Amino acid sequence: MDMRQQPSAQDSPDAASRHVARSPLTAAQIFNAYLTWFTTPLIIILFLLVWKAYVTISGVSAFVLPAPEKVLLAIVADLTDPVTYDHLLTTLLEIFQGFALAIVTGILLALLLYKVAVMERVLNPFIVAMQVVPKVALIPLFVVWFGFGMTSKVIVAAVLAFFPIFMNTLLGLKSIHFGHREVMETNNASRLQTFLKLEMPSALPYTLAGMEMGIVFATIGAVVGEFLGGNRGLGYLTISRLNSFQIEGLFSSIIILTMLGFVLYSVVVLAKTFAIPWHESVCSRRTGG
Amino acid sequence: MTDIEIQLENVTKTYSGGATSVTALTETSLSIAKGEFVVIVGPSGCGKTTLLRMIAGLIKPTSGEIKIRNKPLWVKNAKSTEAVGELGFVFQQANLLPWRSVAGNIALPLELRGVGRRERGKRAEELAELVGLKGFENASPHELSGGMAQRAAIARALSNQPSILLMDEPFGALDVMTRDAMNQELQQIWLDLRPTIVLVTHSIPESVFLADRVISLAPRPGRIVDIKDIHFPRPRTPETERSSEFQSHIGQLRGLLDSHSKTGKQRV
Numbered sequence: 001m002d003m004r005q006q007p008s009a010q011d012s013p014d015a016a017s018r019h020v021a022r023s024p025l026t027a028a029q030i031f032n033a034y035l036t037w038f039t040t041p042l043i044i045i046l047f048l049l050v051w052k053a054y055v056t057i058s059g060v061s062a063f064v065l066p067a068p069e070k071v072l073l074a075i076v077a078d079l080t081d082p083v084t085y086d087h088l089l090t091t092l093l094e095i096f097q098g099f100a101l102a103i104v105t106g107i108l109l110a111l112l113l114y115k116v117a118v119m120e121r122v123l124n125p126f127i128v129a130m131q132v133v134p135k136v137a138l139i140p141l142f143v144v145w146f147g148f149g150m151t152s153k154v155i156v157a158a159v160l161a162f163f164p165i166f167m168n169t170l171l172g173l174k175s176i177h178f179g180h181r182e183v184m185e186t187n188n189a190s191r192l193q194t195f196l197k198l199e200m201p202s203a204l205p206y207t208l209a210g211m212e213m214g215i216v217f218a219t220i221g222a223v224v225g226e227f228l229g230g231n232r233g234l235g236y237l238t239i240s241r242l243n244s245f246q247i248e249g250l251f252s253s254i255i256i257l258t259m260l261g262f263v264l265y266s267v268v269v270l271a272k273t274f275a276i277p278w279h280e281s282v283c284s285r286r287t288g289g
Numbered sequence: 290m291t292d293i294e295i296q297l298e299n300v301t302k303t304y305s306g307g308a309t310s311v312t313a314l315t316e317t318s319l320s321i322a323k324g325e326f327v328v329i330v331g332p333s334g335c336g337k338t339t340l341l342r343m344i345a346g347l348i349k350p351t352s353g354e355i356k357i358r359n360k361p362l363w364v365k366n367a368k369s370t371e372a373v374g375e376l377g378f379v380f381q382q383a384n385l386l387p388w389r390s391v392a393g394n395i396a397l398p399l400e401l402r403g404v405g406r407r408e409r410g411k412r413a414e415e416l417a418e419l420v421g422l423k424g425f426e427n428a429s430p431h432e433l434s435g436g437m438a439q440r441a442a443i444a445r446a447l448s449n450q451p452s453i454l455l456m457d458e459p460f461g462a463l464d465v466m467t468r469d470a471m472n473q474e475l476q477q478i479w480l481d482l483r484p485t486i487v488l489v490t491h492s493i494p495e496s497v498f499l500a501d502r503v504i505s506l507a508p509r510p511g512r513i514v515d516i517k518d519i520h521f522p523r524p525r526t527p528e529t530e531r532s533s534e535f536q537s538h539i540g541q542l543r544g545l546l547d548s549h550s551k552t553g554k555q556r557v
Contacts, residue, residue, distance in 0.1 A: 187401045
């Protein structure tokens with residue numbers, strides 16, 4: 001018998017467990033897998049009931065806290081009004097452009113600092129300084145520089161999203177496994193090959209983690225930018241409703257913004273599962289580990 | 290006469306860190322013939338890994354010269370790509386790239402040398418079969434056990450058909466049973482392909498089982514203290530290990546290494 005045809009029994013326990021993982025699920029496993037499908041709507045319904053009960057019992061003013069069904073009607077009204085979609089599109093474009101700008105600059109600067117070690121030493125004090133600046137405080141300045149149009153919001157979104165993407169990418173590049181590097185070295189890989197086949201894929205999970213945070217920050221940046229200037233976007237809509245005491249409408253625009261943020265975040269997380277299916281953060285979740 | 294594949298001439302490696310400097314290996318000369326299976330054995334700190342890494346060109350000797358097939362490995366401060374091209378290296382850890390399939394990992398050295406996709410696929414399949422990973426070509430490294438991952442690493446090191454295979458405690462992280470099986474398979478691979486193998490280990494039985502020649506190193510400073518020829522017929526089997534001659538080789542090596550290490554002196 002040629003034992004090399006098959007992996008010998010004693011060192012392939014994982015091979016066995018791979019097959020076990022594909023066997024039919026027990027009732028408990030199904031319950032566990034779909035748990036949040038029941039609990040999430042249940043908690044939301046419970047929350048709405050408490051809200052309704054509080055409004056009814058306490059007699060709080062409708063200008064402070066409207067009843068949930070009023071808010072629901074306002075949301076329906078917003079979602080059937082084409083003007084809402086104009087605002088939504090504006091905000092979405094600002095987020096996209098800012099986010100894209102942050103990805104490009106964040107990755108490029110991280111690469112520069114990684115490849116040219118002296119650059120990191122030279123630029124580090126400034127990067128730290130820029131990071132501790134409360135960036136939202138810079139928005140009035142951006143309005144002065146870039147006007148009340150979309151550009152200033154794009155810049156704010158980009159500035160906020162830049163840091164997590166940049167910092168994470170740099171961390172990823174610095175965390176490349178030494179053994180992997182030696183594999184490339186013993187095979188005489190060129191610098192370009194090492195970059196394309198080792199450094200880029202190694203740093204990608206970190207960049208994507210930075211992007212997960214970055215998309216949230218870009219959304220915040222665009223909306224806060226709209227608060228402070230201009231006459232378009234969901235942030236503007238929110239502030240204008242506050243100023244005209246449309247409290248139900250205010251709730252509605254906040255909820256629409258929340259849904260937008262949720263969708264954008266989910267898209268990035270989904271992109272992550274496709275981009276790095278091999279990574280622990282993705283594959284351990286898939287196997288329920 | 291046999292061809293000399295690897296030659297070390299008065300090689301010394303000193304690591305200097307600030308005020309202190311440590312001599313990992315001192316004035317070492319050694320010739321390894323083409324197709325020979327050499328095992329380097331010794332306690333921690335004896336410079337055996339340093340020796341292997343210098344042959345691989347991963348670190349540069351402080352003084353002395355290393356030649357691969359009669360060509361200097363280092364010319365000034367540059368590694369000779371020609372000499373390095375002859376080498377395959379198996380590390381203590383498998384070091385598989387987790388974003389590549391098993392086949393993608395095995396074929397990495399070919400990819401880096403510009404071999405076409407179809408040829409790479411064919412080679413990866415052949416090598417997967419050779420190391421007993423047939424059917425796992427498309428598996429992901431995290432699905433492999435330690436032994437299987439190390440098989441893939443061996444296949445990777447063999448993929449560009451190197452004439453020299455350098456192995457740094459390749460089975461050190463495996464359990465004893467897997468390790469014995471892997472040693473048998475490594476012997477078979479060596480008999481099939483006949484590369485020159487230099488394997489580093491701290492296991493004396495492993496060294497006697499695998500080697501044509503066992504080279505013993507002692508620490509402080511790292512140096513060769515003994516070279517022993519092992520003449521058991523191939524392929525060697527678990528029967529070989531039970532023979533009294535095998536046991537006497539082990540006893541001699543153990544006594545030798547003990548006499549050169551401080552812990553050995555305390556034990557006496």
